[in-house]
Amino acid sequence: xxxxxxxxxxxxxxxxxxxxxxxxxxxxxxxxxxxxxxxxxxxxxxxxxxxxxxxxxxxxxxxxxxxxxxxxxxxxxxxxxxxxxxxxxxxxxxxxxxxxxxxxxxxxxxxxxxxxxxxxxxxxxxxxxxxxxxxxxxxxxxxxxxxxxxxxxxxxxxxxxxxxxxxxxxxxxxxxxxxxxxxxxxxxxxxxxxxxxxxxxxxxxxxxxxxxxxxxxxxxxxxxxxxxxxxxxxxxxxxxxxxxxxxxxxxxxxxxxxxxxxxxxxxxxxxxxxxxxxxxxxxx
Amino acid sequence: xxxxxxxxxxxxxxxxxxxxxxxxxxxxxxxxxxxxxxxxxxxxxxxxxxxxxxxxxxxxxxxxxxxxxxxxxxxxxxxxxxxxxxxxxxxxxxxxxxxxxxxxxxxxxxxxxxxxxxxxxxxxxxxxxxxxxxxxxxxxxxxxxxxxxxxxxxxxxxxxxxxxxxxxxxxxxxxxxxxxxxxxxxxxxxxxxxxxxxxxxxxxxxxxxxxxxxxxxxxxxxxxxxxxxxxxxxxxxxxxxxxxxxxxxxxxxxxxxxxxxxxxxxxxxxxxxxxxxxxxxxxx
Numbered sequence: 001x002x003x004x005x006x007x008x009x010x011x012x013x014x015x016x017x018x019x020x021x022x023x024x025x026x027x028x029x030x031x032x033x034x035x036x037x038x039x040x041x042x043x044x045x046x047x048x049x050x051x052x053x054x055x056x057x058x059x060x061x062x063x064x065x066x067x068x069x070x071x072x073x074x075x076x077x078x079x080x081x082x083x084x085x086x087x088x089x090x091x092x093x094x095x096x097x098x099x100x101x102x103x104x105x106x107x108x109x110x111x112x113x114x115x116x117x118x119x120x121x122x123x124x125x126x127x128x129x130x131x132x133x134x135x136x137x138x139x140x141x142x143x144x145x146x147x148x149x150x151x152x153x154x155x156x157x158x159x160x161x162x163x164x165x166x167x168x169x170x171x172x173x174x175x176x177x178x179x180x181x182x183x184x185x186x187x188x189x190x191x192x193x194x195x196x197x198x199x200x201x202x203x204x205x206x207x208x209x210x211x212x213x214x215x216x217x218x219x220x221x222x223x224x225x226x227x228x229x230x231x232x233x234x235x236x237x238x239x240x241x242x243x244x245x246x247x248x249x250x251x252x253x254x255x256x257x258x259x260x261x262x263x264x265x266x267x268x269x270x271x272x273x274x275x276x277x278x279x280x281x282x283x284x
Numbered sequence: 285x286x287x288x289x290x291x292x293x294x295x296x297x298x299x300x301x302x303x304x305x306x307x308x309x310x311x312x313x314x315x316x317x318x319x320x321x322x323x324x325x326x327x328x329x330x331x332x333x334x335x336x337x338x339x340x341x342x343x344x345x346x347x348x349x350x351x352x353x354x355x356x357x358x359x360x361x362x363x364x365x366x367x368x369x370x371x372x373x374x375x376x377x378x379x380x381x382x383x384x385x386x387x388x389x390x391x392x393x394x395x396x397x398x399x400x401x402x403x404x405x406x407x408x409x410x411x412x413x414x415x416x417x418x419x420x421x422x423x424x425x426x427x428x429x430x431x432x433x434x435x436x437x438x439x440x441x442x443x444x445x446x447x448x449x450x451x452x453x454x455x456x457x458x459x460x461x462x463x464x465x466x467x468x469x470x471x472x473x474x475x476x477x478x479x480x481x482x483x484x485x486x487x488x489x490x491x492x493x494x495x496x497x498x499x500x501x502x503x504x505x506x507x508x509x510x511x512x513x514x515x516x517x518x519x520x521x522x523x524x525x526x527x528x529x530x531x532x533x534x535x536x537x538x539x540x541x542x543x544x545x546x547x548x549x550x551x552x553x554x555x556x557x558x559x560x561x562x563x564x565x566x567x568x
Contacts, residue, residue: 127497127498128499129499129500147495186496189488189489189493190489190493190494190497190498190501191496191497191501194501194504194505195556196537196540197485198500198563199555199560200533200534200537200540200555201478201481201533202560202563203558203559203562204536205562206473207565209473210566211431212431212433212470212475214412214413214430214474215413215507216413216475216479216507218566219507220478220481220482220503220506220507221559221562222500222503222504223500223504224559224560224562224563226560228556228557229553231552232549232552232553232556235552236549236552243541243544246537246541246544248488249485249488250534250537250541252483252488253480253481253484253530253533253534254534256484257527257530257531260519260523260524260526261527263520263523265520268519269513269516272515272516272519273512274483275483275484275505275508276483276510278487278489278491278505278508279482279486279505279508279509281494282505
């Protein structure tokens with residue numbers, strides 16, 4: 001007779017970088033009573049203190065080596081620091097499981113494989129976010145029914161993949177695995193290019209016409225309000241794939257331009273129908 | 285001593301074309317008890333019968349001249365038929381106030397001015413809609429706190445403008461007036477181009493990646509699901525202004541392409557910040 005599965009319960013989980021995503025992980029762990037202790041790691045003590053006050057973490061350290069030994073560290077800092085943070089954690093806590101929450105995977109995973117091959121690391125990308133930033137906007141239900149993509153390599157042992165998958169599932173998410181490279185190619189069009197499209201439309205709209213917008217403009221530009229620094233990093237990390245996907249969108253826009261210049265009814269209908277067919281395939 | 289203003293109450297309002305907008309007008313008139321009789325005019329008796337059953341209209345005629353004499357007719361048919369419908373109504377009911385609910389104004393108003401100069405007509409554009417179509421998706425509160433743009437010309441008497449403005453306000457809307465030409469120029473970017481951008485992004489996303497989309501893609505492409513026939517007509521009616529506004533968006537997209545190709549951090553930040561500044565000016 002096997003025991004029924006029990007919810008994972010961690011002794012200590014550390015969150016390295018306590019912003020919107022890190023704060024939401026802390027709130028989710030505490031709401032679901034999955035960790036005895038949630039430790040924040042970061043440089044800005046005042047910000048970490050606010051994360052304590054908002055209930056996202058129990059305590060914090062500004063020096064990673066001073067953390068109580070964690071079972072799991074989730075790296076939630078800006079993507080350009082993640083490999084360095086992974087290295088620091090693996091040096092001080094060689095037995096600790098490590099994952100991240102970054103939006104791009106190929107460069108990061110390759111860098112960690114090359115520089116910290118023995119780290120018990122697997123890349124994670126939770127498809128969850130907000131147009132707000134900061135732990136004070138954290139949401140314990142942010143991962144509910146969201147997808148988290150895990151990006152193991154051939155070198156990643158199941159002893160790393162499985163507990164990290166269980167970790168995200170315990171926060172309410174579904175998990176899938178993908179190789180890092182196709183992950184970044186797919187996310188270029190499903191996540192990164194939409195920010196460019198939304199931003200370009202917003203920027204092209206004269207401010208004096210903002211009182212004439214309707215619901216469509218509002219929805220289409222919503223993510224143009226996202227954090228500029230974060231999205232600059234993501235676009236830089238994934239620039240080749242984003243460029244390719246963006247060129248694809250732009251060539252469709254140019255087909256619309258030709259159809260408008262010719263006032264070609266059939267072309268306009270065909271182009272609009274192609275977009276509708278794809279959007280309808282998703283559902284609302 | 286002047287009397288306090290009283291709510292407008294019409295004897296007979298006719299709605300020529302009972303789809304989503306026309307159906308919502310009927311529902312709003314009836315919910316607010318603003319008309320004794322709401323008559324639908326159209327060609328498709330089965331569809332009009334369903335509009336009776338859904339409560340949008342009291343009765344219908346498929347021959348405009350058979351309508352009980354209306355105080356007001358709201359033309360809600362596809363934009364290419366509106367001038368012809370206006371002419372028909374003005375011939376049979378020369379004293380009747382006439383307005384429309386179309387998304388473009390310059391060509392329509394010019395055509396009516398030229399062909400039916402004595403019609404008691406003023407163009408209206410309610411900035412309200414839905415990604416659904418048909419009277420069965422009508423909503424009596426669709427115009428609540430929405431903007432309706434009236435497009436009088438120099439020939440439009442106040443005796444037409446004022447009661448039509450009051451009509452929309454009695455449905456809960458705010459009204460402003462604009463000349464037809466700047467209306468169409470402004471709406472090109474605030475309403476029409478977003479449909480092209482949303483559609484192009486949706487069409488460029490491979491179907492097998494739809495399970496990897498997050499909230500941003502969902503919002504940005506939402507209006508790609510809109511009615512293809514309706515939007516083909518709108519884009520055709522306003523093709524020159526839409527083309528110009530779309531080229532403006534496309535040139536910003538190409539600036540993003542250059543910044544990505546160069547992996548230019550400063551350019552990416554500047555471009556994203558410009559979009560955020562404009563979007564933040566609107567609020568959520």
